[in-house]
Amino acid sequence: MDGEFIKLTLNLLCSTVCCVIGLTVVLAAIGKSLGIRKLYTSVLLSIFEFGKSKIERYEKQRYQREPKDSESHDDSDRSDKETTKNGGDPLIQRDIAIDAYQGIRIPSNRADYDLTNLKKEFHMSDIMYFAKCGVETIIEDEVTKCFTAEELRTWNFLTRTTHGHQYVSVRLTVLWCLGCLLRYLLLPFRLVLLSIGLSWLLISTAVIGLLPDISLRRQLNRYASLICHRILCRACSAVVTYHGRENMVKNGICVANHTSPLDVIILSCDNCYSLVGQRHGGFLGLVMKLLARTADHIYFERSEVKDRFIVAKRLKEHVEDKNKLPILIFPEGTCINNTSVMMFKKGSFEVSDDIYPVAIKYDKRFGDAFWNSSKMGMVQHIFDLLTSWALVAEVWYLPPMHRNENESAVDFANRVKKEIARQGGLVDLSWDGQLKRMKVKDSWKTKTQDDFSKILKVD
Amino acid sequence: MGSRASIQLQEAELNEIQSETGFSHNQIVRLYSRFTSLDKGAIGCLSREDFLRIPELAINPLGDRIVHAFFTESNNETVNFRQFMRVLARFRPTKSNQNKNKLNTREEKLKFAFRMYDLDGDDKISKDELLSVLHMMVGANISEEQLGSIADRTISEADTDGDNQISFEEFVQAMERVDVEQKMSIRFLH
Numbered sequence: 026m027d028g029e030f031i032k033l034t035l036n037l038l039c040s041t042v043c044c045v046i047g048l049t050v051v052l053a054a055i056g057k058s059l060g061i062r063k064l065y066t067s068v069l070l071s072i073f074e075f076g077k078s079k080i081e082r083y084e085k086q087r088y089q090r091e092p093k094d095s096e097s098h099d100d101s102d103r104s105d106k107e108t109t110k111n112g113g114d115p116l117i118q119r120d121i122a123i124d125a126y127q128g129i130r131i132p133s134n135r136a137d138y139d140l141t142n143l144k145k146e147f148h149m150s151d152i153m154y155f156a157k158c159g160v161e162t163i164i165e166d167e168v169t170k171c172f173t174a175e176e177l178r179t180w181n182f183l184t185r186t187t188h189g190h191q192y193v194s195v196r197l198t199v200l201w202c203l204g205c206l207l208r209y210l211l212l213p214f215r216l217v218l219l220s221i222g223l224s225w226l227l228i229s230t231a232v233i234g235l236l237p238d239i240s241l242r243r244q245l246n247r248y249a250s251l252i253c254h255r256i257l258c259r260a261c262s263a264v265v266t267y268h269g270r271e272n273m274v275k276n277g278i279c280v281a282n283h284t285s286p287l288d289v290i291i292l293s294c295d296n297c298y299s300l301v302g303q304r305h306g307g308f309l310g311l312v313m314k315l316l317a318r319t320a321d322h323i324y325f326e327r328s329e330v331k332d333r334f335i336v337a338k339r340l341k342e343h344v345e346d347k348n349k350l351p352i353l354i355f356p357e358g359t360c361i362n363n364t365s366v367m368m369f370k371k372g373s374f375e376v377s378d379d380i381y382p383v384a385i386k387y388d389k390r391f392g393d394a395f396w397n398s399s400k401m402g403m404v405q406h407i408f409d410l411l412t413s414w415a416l417v418a419e420v421w422y423l424p425p426m427h428r429n430e431n432e433s434a435v436d437f438a439n440r441v442k443k444e445i446a447r448q449g450g451l452v453d454l455s456w457d458g459q460l461k462r463m464k465v466k467d468s469w470k471t472k473t474q475d476d477f478s479k480i481l482k483v484d
Numbered sequence: 485m486g487s488r489a490s491i492q493l494q495e496a497e498l499n500e501i502q503s504e505t506g507f508s509h510n511q512i513v514r515l516y517s518r519f520t521s522l523d524k525g526a527i528g529c530l531s532r533e534d535f536l537r538i539p540e541l542a543i544n545p546l547g548d549r550i551v552h553a554f555f556t557e558s559n560n561e562t563v564n565f566r567q568f569m570r571v572l573a574r575f576r577p578t579k580s581n582q583n584k585n586k587l588n589t590r591e592e593k594l595k596f597a598f599r600m601y602d603l604d605g606d607d608k609i610s611k612d613e614l615l616s617v618l619h620m621m622v623g624a625n626i627s628e629e630q631l632g633s634i635a636d637r638t639i640s641e642a643d644t645d646g647d648n649q650i651s652f653e654e655f656v657q658a659m660e661r662v663d664v665e666q667k668m669s670i671r672f673l674h
Binding site: 115116117118120122123124125133137146147148149150151152153154155156157158159160161162163164165166167168169173456460464465469470471473474475477478481483 | 511514515518521522535537538539540541542543544545546547550571572575596597600601617618621622623624625626630634637638642650655658659662664666667668669670671672673674
């Protein structure tokens with residue numbers, strides 16, 4: 026009798042889970058939503074707010090017990106106002122900065138530091154500009170910040186972002202435990218969705234790959250790809266808002282800022298693209314190979330210079346063929362933590378005079394979408410995503426931009442980058458994202474030296 | 485924010501650093517988190533490479549000299565957090581704490597600048613040292629003779645005892661009218 030009852034319950038449970046998964050897959054495939062994820066994320070936000078107020082009260086109490094530091098107390102009010110637009114919380118106000126392309130800059134716009142139009146004799150105190158700038162950089166610099174996870178202003182109940190807050194009060198501890206339970210209960214469900222998505226990719230590309238290259242195949246491929254990516258998106262409970270879909274690319278080159286390989290999945294839920302990127306190994310490499318069975322993706326080795334010319338040539342041919350899919354390129358060439366946009370490689374801007382920019386901004390509160398490829402592998406990154414709350418992102422399709430007459434590819438690239446930064450609320454940097462892996466070039470010093478020499482009066 | 489760092493940083497050490505350098509609790513925690521992120525080997529101290537991995541410091545024409553200041557402080561091949569903080573304390577604004585510590589006085593700030601010129605560490609700036617530093621600052625933009633005349637002029641203006649070198653006392657005099665407190669201070673927001 027008892028055994029029968031357990032069997033019945035198990036059966037019931039199994040069929041419910043199957044139904045839910047089936048329903049999710051079907052809804053994903055036709056691109057419809059019941060609004061559950063939206064509700065889920067808004068509930069989460071109010072929980073985070075509650076946690077924030079608790080933690081603030083706790084820190085206030087702790088602060089009062091400590092001896093008061095008059096100086097830091099004065100500054101604490103001000104810091105609230107001076108936070109930057111990307112939600113970062115700077116420790117210092119930078120007065121002098123240098124970079125490889127712009128030379129000496131004065132981020133604080135302080136008149137007493139303004140060196141332009143200044144002409145003076147050398148004085149030994151001039152060394153202080155460099156000293157101050159250098160020590161400021163040691164305390165805080167914008168480049169290395171881009172390659173580490175972004176700091177949060179509100180705790181999101183994940184110990185991977187901030188450890189220790191779960192002990193602040195009993196209610197927070199309970200909430201944190203419940204959150205953990207929920208996220209890890211969701212994990213197997215998400216894994217199933219992930220494997221369904223991947224098997225769909227495996228099967229559909231195998232079947233469609235057999236067809237001759239006719240418009241039917243392209244049509245089928247489009248549907249199959251949309252379905253696949255939408256299922257994969259549900260696997261991390263993605264809530265993506267697309268803006269300006271009338272600007273979506275049909276032919277040509279689309280460029281976007283890069284945070285994680287996930288960018289591709291998010292954009293592919295809405296459109297089909299040919300990818301351009303470097304060859305990867307491991308799991309990511311496998312997926313890339315599967316994708317290449319049905320569409321013309323352009324993969325290359327990062328190290329091979331010869332490849333660059335071949336890639337440029339293939340890109341050109343691809344763009345000229347109106348039957349081919351639009352190309353998706355991440356001109357930064359590496360993943361950035363979604364606070365900034367770094368230098369755009371000029372290559373893609375040489376190929377075509379029309380560029381369709383796309384800005385992607387993730388909501389970091391629900392989980393960090395940044396793939397720190399030098400620190401963790403793809404599988405670890407996927408695991409982190411699947412055990413996060415959700416993936417909330419906004420995508421802006423910007424109006425296509427045309428290269429002006431006499432505009433160099435570099436200038437055009439910078440103009441597009443600026444536009445993406447503006448729309449996505451990201452900081453526009455001119456530094457090369459490759460600094461994640463490589464060292465600075467000695468020649469990058471010269472712009473600063475030039476700038477300094479210019480202010481010196483020489484007889 | 486940064487609570488992970490404060491767990492590893494012992495409360496006792498934090499208090500000592502606080503009284504030694506005058507940094508606030510929050511600032512120390514933030515800077516410790518910066519220190520650990522620079523410490524790629526996770527060994528609790530920084531090497532020269534760790535510093536020069538910051539791109540903006542690596543392209544600073546005097547980046548090497550600034551990094552060197554940390555190793556003069558530590559007198560070792562590595563820099564620990566305490567020493568790191570002692571050097572940074574030189575750049576705290578002067579006005580806000582009168583008697584709290586002796587690290588951010590005008591004299592300490594001047595000493596930092598002086599040592600950037602003093603390449604061989606003999607407490608004197610020779611013409612050769614001045615020339616080398618000038619070279620780092622201007623690169624190939626100014627000719628050798630012109631740099632030579634700048635160096636000669638600078639030394640003759642500052643040198644009062646006629647040894648053709650600049651001692652720290654002479655350096656202090658040459659800086660008499662310079663707003664060192666402002667030029668060598670960093671504005672902390674917290």
